[in-house]
Amino acid sequence: MAAPLAASAEAALLLLVLSVLAAVALRCGDALSLDLYDESCPEAEAAVTVAVRQAMANDRTVAAGLLRMHFHDCFVRGCDGSVLLDSTANVTAEKDGPPNVSLHAFYVIDNAKRALEALCPGVVSCADILALAARDAVALSGGPWWVVAVGGGTGRLSLANETTALPGPTASFDQLKQAFHGRGLSTKDLVALSGAHTLGFAHCSSFQNRIRVPAFQGAADPSLSPSFAAALRRACPANNTVRAAGSGLDATSAAFDNTYYRMLQAGRGLLSSDEALLTHPKTRAFVALYAASQEAFFRAFAKSMLRMAALNGGDEVRANCRRVNSS
Numbered sequence: 460m461a462a463p464l465a466a467s468a469e470a471a472l473l474l475l476v477l478s479v480l481a482a483v484a485l486r487c488g489d490a491l492s493l494d495l496y497d498e499s500c501p502e503a504e505a506a507v508t509v510a511v512r513q514a515m516a517n518d519r520t521v522a523a524g525l526l527r528m529h530f531h532d533c534f535v536r537g538c539d540g541s542v543l544l545d546s547t548a549n550v551t552a553e554k555d556g557p558p559n560v561s562l563h564a565f566y567v568i569d570n571a572k573r574a575l576e577a578l579c580p581g582v583v584s585c586a587d588i589l590a591l592a593a594r595d596a597v598a599l600s601g602g603p604w605w606v607v608a609v610g611g612g613t614g615r616l617s618l619a620n621e622t623t624a625l626p627g628p629t630a631s632f633d634q635l636k637q638a639f640h641g642r643g644l645s646t647k648d649l650v651a652l653s654g655a656h657t658l659g660f661a662h663c664s665s666f667q668n669r670i671r672v673p674a675f676q677g678a679a680d681p682s683l684s685p686s687f688a689a690a691l692r693r694a695c696p697a698n699n700t701v702r703a704a705g706s707g708l709d710a711t712s713a714a715f716d717n718t719y720y721r722m723l724q725a726g727r728g729l730l731s732s733d734e735a736l737l738t739h740p741k742t743r744a745f746v747a748l749y750a751a752s753q754e755a756f757f758r759a760f761a762k763s764m765l766r767m768a769a770l771n772g773g774d775e776v777r778a779n780c781r782r783v784n785s786s
């Protein structure tokens with residue numbers, strides 16, 4: 460499975476050279492480049508790409524981890540790197556809040572930050588690193604690539620209790636709509652960004668409400684395809700004690716593609732919040748569009764990621780993504 464990424468050192472070097480050349484070409488030829496690090500740290504983007512590519516060569520699941528981490532960052536206090544801060548003696552940070560189940564791959568951001576502090580100390584913020592890493596994770600999984608608008612700084616506060624502002628897996632259409640509209644994002648953004656669930660994994664706890672429904676005497680949610688529900692019930696037995704048990708969010712969970720939407724239409728959407736996209740005519744139409752056209756999905760996803768990444772951040776450049784600067 461990991462073959463295309465299990466690049467030899469030689470191939471990795473070639474790819475690095477190519478991405479630097481691409482970055483140079485973009486800078487010289489094109490005023491559309493939003494790269495504020497042009498002068499201050501021209502190698503910034505390539506360094507992040509290398510960190511993500513190296514991590515993915517060992518473990519493809521870091522792609523999903525980085526993408527979800529960026530979402531959690533942006534939806535709490537804006538895209539300010541708050542999700543990256545560790546808890547301190549007196550403050551329990553976002554990453555130790557209840558919805559953190561399966562947040563992972565923080566070490567990739569640490570690796571990128573270390574490389575960048577060696578190249579150009581104090582220039583590239585952890586929030587920007589995360590936005591770039593999420594973009595690279597998508598592109599390296601077969602998804603679209605887009606130009607990230609960099610220049611956002613980090614904040615100094617991360618509070619576990621504020622993660623309750625993140626929509627949960629049992630959210631209804633109205634709750635999802637409210638969570639997105641409250642951040643200036645549309646229902647179109649909601650459908651496009653939910654397509655991130657083309658990557659990654661959910662633990663049983665995230666969809667137990669669909670496979671053993673008290674209101675149906677413990678039977679599965681009838682909106683699930685019966686064979687899919689049966690498979691999920693096998694993966695997640697009642698009183699499951701295997702912490703790692705769960706399911707891919709779509710059938711091709713290492714590939715960024717439009718399978719998520721096609722599964723949703725077939726009664727194979729995993730979370731209630733995924734299913735909820737079918738409960739309203741407008742979002743159902745976007746699901747149909749993206750299920751029919753991967754190209755339309757990719758375009759919409761890149762656009763919505765830029766809109767999400769623009770949620771206001773902070774104004775500091777941390778030396779270490781896990782801690783605010785002292786002073």
Ligand code: HEM
Binds near residue numbers: 526561
């Ligand atoms: C629309 C509201 C959303 C809800 C309610 C939601 C909820 C969830 C839940 C419950 C999981 C599984 C966690 C687990 O059991 O380990 C998950 C996984 C994931 N989510 Fe979302 N999510 C939403 C939107 C998004 C967005 C906007 C993105 C990114 C743009 C995103 C990216 C991901 C990814 C990549 C995973 C897989 C993580 C992994 O495998 O490590 N989600 N989400």
Ligand SMILES: *[C@@H]1O[C@H](CO)[C@@H](O)[C@H](O)[C@H]1NC(C)=O
Binds near residue numbers: 549550
């Ligand atoms: C945490 O506690 C220490 C010592 O009491 C204090 O100096 C520091 O300002 C506190 N930090 C925060 C973020 O409240």
Ligand SMILES: *[C@@H]1O[C@H](CO)[C@@H](O)[C@H](O)[C@H]1NC(C)=O
Binds near residue numbers: 555557559560562
């Ligand atoms: C999630 O939070 C729990 C405590 O609520 C903590 O023990 C765990 O380490 C956190 N997970 C991550 C990935 O930070």
Ligand SMILES: *[C@@H]1O[C@H](CO)[C@@H](O)[C@H](O)[C@H]1NC(C)=O
Binds near residue numbers: 618620621
């Ligand atoms: C979170 O906790 C902080 C301090 O502990 C408090 O000031 C704030 O109001 C709380 N926020 C929410 C959303 O509960």
Ligand SMILES: *[C@@H]1O[C@H](CO)[C@@H](O)[C@H](O)[C@H]1NC(C)=O
Binds near residue numbers: 698
């Ligand atoms: C699961 O645990 C509950 C109580 O903790 C018990 O009532 C129930 O019978 C158990 N179910 C199975 C299938 O073991």
